[in-house]
Amino acid sequence: MESTRTYQLLTFSDNDGKSWSDAQLMILPRRGVRAMSASIWIDPQGRLWVFWGQAFGVQDGRYGIFAIVNDTPDADELQWSAPRRLGDGIMLNKPTVLSDGDWLLTSSVWKTDNSIKVYASTDQGESFSLRGTANIADPKTRGPDEPMIVERKDGSLWMLVRVQGLAETISTDRGKTWAPVQRSSIKHCTARFFVRRLMSGNLLLVKHGPLDQRVGRQQLTAYNLLYIGAKDCRGFVYAVNDDGKIEKVREMPFNSGYCFLSLDRSGRYLLGASYESGNLDVYRLDAEGLPEEPVDSRNEKKTMAHSVGVSSDNRSVYVPYVKEENAIYQYRFDPETGKLSSGTPANIEIPDAVGPRHLAFHPTKPYVYFSNEQQLGVSAYKIGSRGGLQQLQICAALKTPPAEGLAASDIAITPDGRFLYIPVRGFGKPLNAVFRYAIGEGGRLKSLGMTATDSIPWALGMSPHGDHLFVTSSKQGSLAAYAIDNKGGLKKEASVKIGLRFWDILVLGDTSE
Numbered sequence: 268m269e270s271t272r273t274y275q276l277l278t279f280s281d282n283d284g285k286s287w288s289d290a291q292l293m294i295l296p297r298r299g300v301r302a303m304s305a306s307i308w309i310d311p312q313g314r315l316w317v318f319w320g321q322a323f324g325v326q327d328g329r330y331g332i333f334a335i336v337n338d339t340p341d342a343d344e345l346q347w348s349a350p351r352r353l354g355d356g357i358m359l360n361k362p363t364v365l366s367d368g369d370w371l372l373t374s375s376v377w378k379t380d381n382s383i384k385v386y387a388s389t390d391q392g393e394s395f396s397l398r399g400t401a402n403i404a405d406p407k408t409r410g411p412d413e414p415m416i417v418e419r420k421d422g423s424l425w426m427l428v429r430v431q432g433l434a435e436t437i438s439t440d441r442g443k444t445w446a447p448v449q450r451s452s453i454k455h456c457t458a459r460f461f462v463r464r465l466m467s468g469n470l471l472l473v474k475h476g477p478l479d480q481r482v483g484r485q486q487l488t489a490y491n492l493l494y495i496g497a498k499d500c501r502g503f504v505y506a507v508n509d510d511g512k513i514e515k516v517r518e519m520p521f522n523s524g525y526c527f528l529s530l531d532r533s534g535r536y537l538l539g540a541s542y543e544s545g546n547l548d549v550y551r552l553d554a555e556g557l558p559e560e561p562v563d564s565r566n567e568k569k570t571m572a573h574s575v576g577v578s579s580d581n582r583s584v585y586v587p588y589v590k591e592e593n594a595i596y597q598y599r600f601d602p603e604t605g606k607l608s609s610g611t612p613a614n615i616e617i618p619d620a621v622g623p624r625h626l627a628f629h630p631t632k633p634y635v636y637f638s639n640e641q642q643l644g645v646s647a648y649k650i651g652s653r654g655g656l657q658q659l660q661i662c663a664a665l666k667t668p669p670a671e672g673l674a675a676s677d678i679a680i681t682p683d684g685r686f687l688y689i690p691v692r693g694f695g696k697p698l699n700a701v702f703r704y705a706i707g708e709g710g711r712l713k714s715l716g717m718t719a720t721d722s723i724p725w726a727l728g729m730s731p732h733g734d735h736l737f738v739t740s741s742k743q744g745s746l747a748a749y750a751i752d753n754k755g756g757l758k759k760e761a762s763v764k765i766g767l768r769f770w771d772i773l774v775l776g777d778t779s780e
Contacts (some may be wrong), residue, residue, distance in 0.1 A: 268281060270301065270303060271298075271300075271301050271324055271334060272295075272298075272326060273292070273301040273302060273303050274293060274294055274295040274301075275294040275302045275303070275305040275317075275319050276290045276292070276293055276294075277290065277291045277292035277294075277305075277317060278290055278291055279291060282590060292317070292345070292347070294317075294319055295321060295483070296321055296378050297298070297322065299323060300321055300322070300323055301321065301322055301324075301588065302319050302320070302321055302322045302333075303319065303320050303321075303322070303357070303517065304319060304357050304358065304359050305317060305318065305319040306318045306319070306358060306361055308361045308362060308372075308545055308720045309340065310362075310364075310391070310392060311391070311392060312366055313340070314327045314336050314338050314340070314392075314474075314482075314578045315336070315337040315340035315345075316334055316335070316336050316337075316392070317334065317335050317336075317337075317347075317354075318332060318333070318334045318358050318372075319332075319333055319334075319358075319633040320332060320333070320356070320357040320358060320359075320374075321333055321536065322554065325440060329355050329376060330355060330356050330357050330374075330376060330377075330385070331352050331353075331354070331356075332352065332353040332354050332355070332356060332357070332358045332372070332374050333350050333351065333352055333353070334350070334351055334353055334390070334619070335347045335348050335349070335350050335351075340687065344405075346574065347479055347514055352394060353372070353395045354374060354384060354385060354386045354397060355374065355376055355384060356373055356374025356375050356376045356382075356384045357375055357376075357377070357411070358373070358374045358442065359374075359375075359411075359413050360372075360373065360413065360414070360415050363415075363416045363418065364416065365418050365424075365441065366418060366422070366682035366683065366732050366733055367441075367682065368391075369387055369388065369389050369441065369587070370387065370388040370389075370390075370391070370392060370395075370436055371385055371386070371387050371398070371416055371424075372385075372386050372388075373385055373414040373415065373416060373426070374386065374387075375411060375412035375413065375414065377405070377409070377411055377412070378409040378410065379409075380402060381400040381401070381402045382400075382402070382403060382409060382412055382514065382641060383400060383401040383402070383403070383412050383414050383426075383428065383445075383448070384397060384400055385397070385398050385399045385400065385401070385416070385438075385442045385445075386398065387442060391517050391747060394547045398441070398442045398443055399438065399443045399444055399445060400444035401414070401426065401428070401429060401436050401447075401448055401731060402447065402448060403428070403434065403448045404447060404448070404668060405644075406721075408430040408431050408434075409430070409747055410429060410431070410457070410690070411412040411429060412428050412429060412430075413428070413429040413459060413460075414426050414428045414429075414463070415427050415428065415460075415462050415463070416433040416442070416544070417462055417463065417470060418464070418682075419532070419579070421579055421628040421629070421630050422439075422629070422630015422631050422682050422683075422684060423437055423438065423579045423630065423631065424437065424438040424439075424441070424442055424453050425437055425532070426438070426445065426700050427451065427453075427460065427462050428448055429457070429458070429459065429460065430448075430450075430457075431457050432450065432451070432454065432455050432456065432457065432481065433450075433453050433454075433455040433460065433474075434448045434449060434450050434451055435448070435451040435453075436449070437579065437580065439579060439631050439632070440631055441631065446580075451533070451534070451680045452533050452535055452602055452603055453472075453474070453533065454476070454477075454480050454481040455474050455475060455476075455481060455657065456475050456476075456481055456482060456483055456484060457486050460472070460473060460475075460501070461474075461661060463471040465491065465507075469491045469492075469493070469507050469566070469683045470491070470534070470557040471491050472534075476675045477553070477555075480627055485656065491506065491507055491689060492504055492505065492506060492507065492516065492556045493506075493507050493513060493529050493773075494530075494537055494558075495528070496521060496524070496525030496526075496527075496528050496539055497525075497539065498524040498526070498543070499521075499524055500520055500521050500522070500524045501519075501520065501521065502518070502520065502521040502525075502558065503515065503517070503518050503519075504516045504517045504518075504519070504556070504557055504558075505673075505694075506771050513558070517662050519557070519558065521548070521558075522546065522548050522561055522564065523539060523543070523544050523546040523548055524541055524542075524543055524544075525539035525540060525541055525548075526540060526541065526542040526572075526573060526574075527539070527540045527572075527573065527574040527575055527625075528575075529574075529575050529576055530577075531577045531581055531600065531602060531605075532577055532580075532602070533581060533602055534541065535551065535602075535605075536551055536552065536562070536605045537549070537550045537552060537699055537756035538550075538551055538575045538577065539575070540572040540573065540574055540575040540586055540750070541572060542570065542571055542572060542573060543570060544566065544567070544570065545566055545567060545568070545569045545570045545572045545588070545592075545629040546564060546566050547564065547565040547566070547572065547575060547584075547586055547596075547598075547606045547607070547691060548561045548563070548564045548678070549561055549562050549564070549606075549607065550562070550605075551605055554689070558636065562604065562605040562606065563605060563606050563607050565596075565598070565607055567589070567594075567596055567613075567614070568570075569588050569592045569594060570588075570592065571587050571588050571589050571590055571592045571623065572586050572587070572590075572592075572627045572642075573587055573588065573589050573623075573624045574586070574587060574603075574624065576626045576627075576635070576660045577600060578600075578628065578635075578650060578654055579628060580654075581600065582599060582600055582602070582653075582654055583597060583598065583599060583600060583610065583650070583653075583654030584597070584598040584600045584607060585597050585598075585626060586598075586600075586633065587623035587624055587625070587626060587637050588623070589622040589624050589640045589641070590622055590640070590641065593617065593620065593621055593622055593623075593641070594614055594615070594617070594623075595614070595615040595617060595623050595637065595656065596610075596613060596614055596615075597610035597612075597613065597615060597656055598610050598613075599653070599654060606624070609657060609668065610654060611653075611655055612655075615648075615656050615658070617646070617658070617660065618642075620642060620669070621638055621641060621642045621646065621661065622639055622640035622641030622642060622675075623637035623638070623640075623646055624637065624638045624639065624640040624675065624676065624677075625637065625638045625676070625677050625678045626638075626678065627678045627679060627687070628679045628680075628685070628755055629680065629684050629706070630680065631684055631711060632684065632686045633649060633651075634647060634648065634649055634650065634652040634659070634706075634710035635647075635650055635656070636648070636678060636680070636687060636712075637647050637678070637753060638675045638676065638689040639661070639675055639676075640674050640675050641669060642661065642663065642669060642675075642700075643663065643665055643669045643673060643674070643675045643677070643691050644661060644662045644663040644664040644665075644689075644702075645661075645662045645663040645664075645678070645687065645710055645712055646658065646660070646661050646662075647659040647660040647661075647662065647710055647711060648771065649710060653697060658707070659710050659711055659726040660710075660711050660712060662704065662712040662714065663714075664689070664691055664702040664714075664717070665691075670696065672693065672694045672695045673691060673693055673696055673698060674691070674692050674694065674697045675690065675691050675692070675693070676689070676690050676691075676692055676724070676725050676726070677689065677690055677725065677726050678713060678727065679727040679728070679729045679736060680706070681729065681733035681751065681755075682729070682732065682733040683733055684706055685705065685706060685755065686703065686704065686705060686706065686715075686751065686755035687703075687704040687705075687706055688701050688702070688703055688704070688727060688736055688757075689701070689702050689704075689727075690702075690720065690724035690725065690727060690738060691717075691724070692723045692724060692725065693722070693723070699719065699720050699721065699722050699723060699724055699740070700717040700718060700719050700720055701717065701718050701720055701724060701727075701736070701738060701749075701757060702716075702717045703715035703717065703718065703755050703756070703757065703775045704755075705755055708741065714754050715754075715756070717754075718749065718757040718759075720738055720740055721738075721740035721742075721745045721747060721762070722740055722742040722743045723740055723741045723742040723743070723745035724738050724739070724740050725739050725740065725741045725760035725769065725770055725771060726738070726739045726769065726771045726772040727772070728772040728773065729772035730774055731774070732753065734750065734751055735748050735749065735750055735760075736748075736749045736757060737751060737772060737774055739765070739769045739770075739771075739772050741767060741769060741770070742767065744764055744765060744766050744767045744769075745761050745763065745764055745765065746762065746764050746765045746769070746772070747759055747761070748760050748761045748762070756778070
C-alpha cells in the first residue's frame, strides 16, 4: 500500500519458515516520511544489514537509501548501529560483492534520466560513493527499475533491469560506465525478477514462465544447468544444486562430438566445437534450458577445432584450431537468432606452428588471449569495435625453441586481469610446468617464469576470488591447489588423487556474499 505512513518490520524464523517471531525491529520515520522496500543481507564479515528507502510524502523525486548494521545477528538481543543515509534512490535488492572485494549496491530514482545509481564501497561498508549510472532512454518504458548486478566470469558486470519486461546493460570498468540499457532477449512480464550467482558458481535466474516466453505473473521458474559433451556425440544436461551436487536431467544426441561447449552471454544459446569434424554448432535452449536442434552450423573444412568463446558484448565468436590446421576463425553472432556470419577477415593470419588451443577474455578490457599448443606460449589480441582481432603479441614460454613432445594446453586469467597462466605438458620430456605472465598496459604480456607441476598438467581452474589456481595432472592423476601471491607467483598448498586422464575442471564458488 502506498502511504505516507508506510513502515517496515523485522521478524525471524528458526524452523524453516513454519512459524515467525514477534516483531524484532520497527522502522517508522517521523510523520510525513515513509519507510519502504526493505532488504536484509549478511555481509562477508557475517554482519546483518537492514537497508530501506525513505521519502517525504509518497514520492519526493529523490528518495534515500538508509542502512543499519548488527555485528552479532545470532545474539538473543540485537544491537543496531545508528541509521546512515548511503545515497539517493530506492534500493530493493541486495548488494553484490565483486571478486576484488568491492561492494556494489544499486538503486533507482524512478522515471528520471540516469535513474539507475550504482554505489560502491571499497572498505567493507565503512563508506559508500556513487560509482556510475545507467540510463533508460525511452521515458515510456521507465519504471521502478529494480536493477540487479552479477559479475560474469570474464570480470564484466551484467545488470538486469525491470522495464516493461526485462532490459540489460553491461559494464567493463567495474561499474563506472554502462552501455545503453536495451531490451533483453529474455522474455518477461512487467514484474519482479531475481538473478544471483550461487555458491556453486552458477547463475540463478528466477522469472515468470519460460526464457523465451512472456507470460503473466505466474509460473515462477528457476534456471541453473550444466552442459557436457562427449566425443561419441552424446550430450548431457545436469542440474547443479546450491550445495554443488549435480543431478542428471537429460541425455541426448548432439550433431557432433564436442571437445568444448560454451554458453552465449545471455544463456539462451549453447555453442559446441568439435575436434574430430571441425564443426561449430549453435543450439537454442528451450524453456527448460535443454538444447533444441541447431539454429546454425559452420565447417571451415578443417578438423582440430579445440574451443569456442563468445565476446563480452555477445556479438562475436572465436574458434581456434591446433597443430597443422593452425588457425583462428572469427564470426559475428546475432544474440536474437543465434545465427553466425563470417568476420572480417574470416580467418586470422597467424605465423606457422603456433597452434592456438584455448582462449580467455580479459575481465575488463577488450583483449583475448590464446594458449598456443605448438608454440607453447600465449597469443594476445585486441578486440576491435566490431569484434575483429588485432594481434598484439605472441609471447614465448621458453627461451629455447619448442621441441617435439611438449604441448601447451589450457589458459586462465585472474579476475582482476593482472595475471595469466598456461600449463605446458611434457610427453616423454622432463618439463611439466605452469608458465606465469603479467598482463600490462595495452594488454601485452611479461613472462614471470614457471612453476613445476605433476606430470602432464592439463586443465586449469581459477578460484572466484583469484587467490588460488587449480591444476589437474592427467598422468599423475592429481588435482593440486596453488596459492597466488600479489606478484602472480604460485605456491603449492595441497594435492589430492582424482584418477587418470581428467581433461577439464570447473571451479565452483560464490562471489556474491
